[in-house]
Amino acid sequence: MAKKTTKAGGAEAKKTTKAGGAKAKKDRGVAVEKVTLTIDGQELTVPRGTTLLQAAQDAGTEVPHYCYHPGLSSPAQCRLCLVEVEGAPKLLPSCTTTVADGQVVHTQSDDAIRMRRGVLEFYLLNHPLDCPICDQSGECDLQDHVFAEGREHGRGREAKRVLGRDDFGGDVLFYGDRCVMCTRCVRFMNEIEEKPLLTVVERGDRAVIDTFFDEGLEQSNWAGNVVDICPVGALVSKDFLHKARAWDLEHTDSICPNCSQGCNIELHTRDNLVHRMKPRTNLEVNGHWICDYGRGRYEWLNRGDRLEAPVVHAEERNTAMGWTAALEALKSRIDTLGESSVKAVVSPFWSNEDLGAVSRLVETLGGGSVVFRSPRAEEEITLPGYEGLARRKALAPNVQGAELLGCTRVGDDAAQGGLEDLMDHDGVVLVLGDALDDQPEGFAPNAALVVYLGAYTSSALASADFQFPVTTFAEQEGTFTNHAGRVQRFWPALSGPGAARPAWLVLGALLGALKEEEGPTRAEQAFGLVAKAVKSYKGLDYETIGAQGVLSAARVPVPGD
């Protein structure tokens, strides 16, 4: 179930090759002429216009490269992707040479390997080889390629060029000595963010990447991406600096929880802590990119003051107990109440599976209303070079999912207030995920029953009748529905604290007990129940959603979104 890979390496292979989401859409429906060629003895047929590098990738051969990046233009300047094409007078850069009928390409011929060896030797002439203190070590393309194809010993005897370290602003540090001058960062700023904040200054072996005088990357909203696409340790994140070695990190596919765009990400974890968030390529949603706003907000997943055991409030005191006893106590309370009206508040940071379970419980207990509060930004932050990608105004991952389940948004743009109805309610009050930090002590004093399922306790909920510890999205499997109605899966990257369990599992067990039937035991089953209840999810299951998500049939228009 856990979709984890240790150490990178596979990351690039997963990336698909088309440039922009918009462009990819345009290509559809047009009959593309096919070309048949041979790469390393393997015959393959690919669309005309495909580059040799892409074609080789399709055939399973990764041609080493630095300046080529599937999301950027190709200047063919790193000269590492040179391959032999029969009939050509010299080796050709596979990143810009396009396929031709009957072409015979050798990526592993003596000449190609000899030249790549030569180019790699040039790279190491001025490279400091400070791998032991470099953050990129372990996921470094220079390290990997030199290890695979480079010389055992360099012949350079001269002193190395020393450029030192430069603060590029924002979260980005520049180690000039490690730079391989691939100019991916410059091209990202020019072509994708369309804010030319980086440039190459000087020429020849004095050439170096730099910002313009005092203007740095603090003016960028997407600068973290230059750290991602830097093939070596020249551009590193200040936030991640010396925090962990790449090979110690586990990578888990996930969804960015910081707005409703639903960018595909990887959570990189070690010792049950999230150390960083990295974009995961999905050309339909975020391409190869994520914004700095989203990237920088993962610390809440590492909060230590978690609810760790079910807590039952009786006779003015809280008692921690096991799940069986706590759920039995809740069931008997519900049994004595009989049918009653329910008012629930949920959090759009929780999964469709969790929110769906709340809806089912509300219905079972006698019906009522479900509201949610969600933070909103005043402005979108768009990325000019990648149509359809923006930091959305809705700053929660599952606003659309909540709307589709019939939940209503209340409160202000700071996700506060709007709960007067619940405060005065005399029936059952159910809270999921939202710790009600803005509310006074002893929330809903007149309620017949207050049940809270959450990650942390708060003064408002400390005396709730039941406090159940549940896992966050990073600790469980589930789905979010993004602003466009795209249902996307995420996988557990962390293990939840103590007795915390997914809310769908807890509520499913309770519902099972109330209805005397089996509750869902797997997230997939929990999603199946949601898919039954929501018309636009019809026919969806975890298999069809897969790793890249599926656009559901309908979306509820969110005002101003």
Added chain:
Amino acid sequence: MGYPYSHEKEVPILSKYFGDPEARTLKGWKARGGYKALKKALGMSPEDVVEIVKASGLRGRGGAGFPTGLKWSFMPKDDAKPHYLLCNADESEPGTFKDRELLRWVPHLLIEGCLIGAYAMGAEHVYIYCRGEFFEANQVLAKAVEDAYESGIIGDDILGSGQKIDVTVFAGAGAYICGEETGLMSSLEGRRGEPRVKPPFPAAVGAFGMPTTINNVETLAAIPPIIENGGEWYRQWGTEESPGTKLFCVSGHVKRPGNYELPLGFSLKDLIYDVCGGMIEDRALKAVIPGGSSVALLSADEVENCALSYEGVIEAGSMLGCASVIVMDETTDIVHQVTRMASFYAHESCGQCTPCREGTAWVTTILKRIEDGRGTEDDLDTLIEVTDQMVGTTICVLSDSVAPPVQSSIEKFRDEYLALIRRGERVGAA
């Protein structure tokens, strides 16, 4: 008339008015038969103009020697896009000074050639990219263009033909790499002077993304006489494969260095000992670089039977390039000269391609170390291998240019390297 010296064996076609200040002025130029060829060309179809150039066998004088007529015929026809003709006047190959003299003395000859070329290729705008350091040449050229505009030779209706062609003089900012045709286009567009990947070739996607042809100054200056007199006339000089005359820039240890216009195929030995008056103080010849700093050195033996045509110099073991003949006598320190050349390339590399960016600098440091007496014999093998790795692996040929001087000098003057490495002895007086 050659300049500063001339010789009876010269065939002065382009250089006829070198040293004649009146030829610089529009009036003086017209009095010398100027702009007749342009008038003639405008009365012909563009295709016919290209045919005459093809028939002349004129080859590009910038160094590569590509047939000019063929290059012109690559320009697309009826594609409704603006076409551009770029004149490469960014002459900066060490040892070359022929374009400078053409710009200084016969600017109208160049303008005439540009206009004929533009007409033949349907180009609406000619950019003359002139090396920035050529301060005088820039001024002379700018004045000539201004005068030509005023008298209706350039502009909306050239010579009353209804043809519209504009000419802009653009001053470079001091980078050798901007003399590479795609680097020149980048620089002209206001970007870093960095060569671009071909394909697409300039005739398809050139300056400002439009079909473009780039010709050297000397190539375009040869166009008016060819149009006036016909292709066959031009072929009376030179060889079958290298027709016509060529300006030879001779520098180094000869008695009379300078520009000499000679038929292609002329003997290198005669150039040195007859035309240039022989070696200074009659010292012995050691080596000759026949085509600018990017070609292999010829030893004194190889000079004996070298004919100065594109094919003749290849046969002798080097390249004609832009025919910049650098003559070195017995007092020359070959290691020092090669180090000078390598450091020039290290300084001028644009820094895009790794083999060039790192290789040029590395080769230079190794050579400097050898010069300082700290070299090893292994260094010579390293130099050969490293320069091998720099050939054919980059976007443009700046990187390739380092190999011929370095490799040929190690091959032909190994003793001089070994003397430095083994005993710290310098050969020659430099």
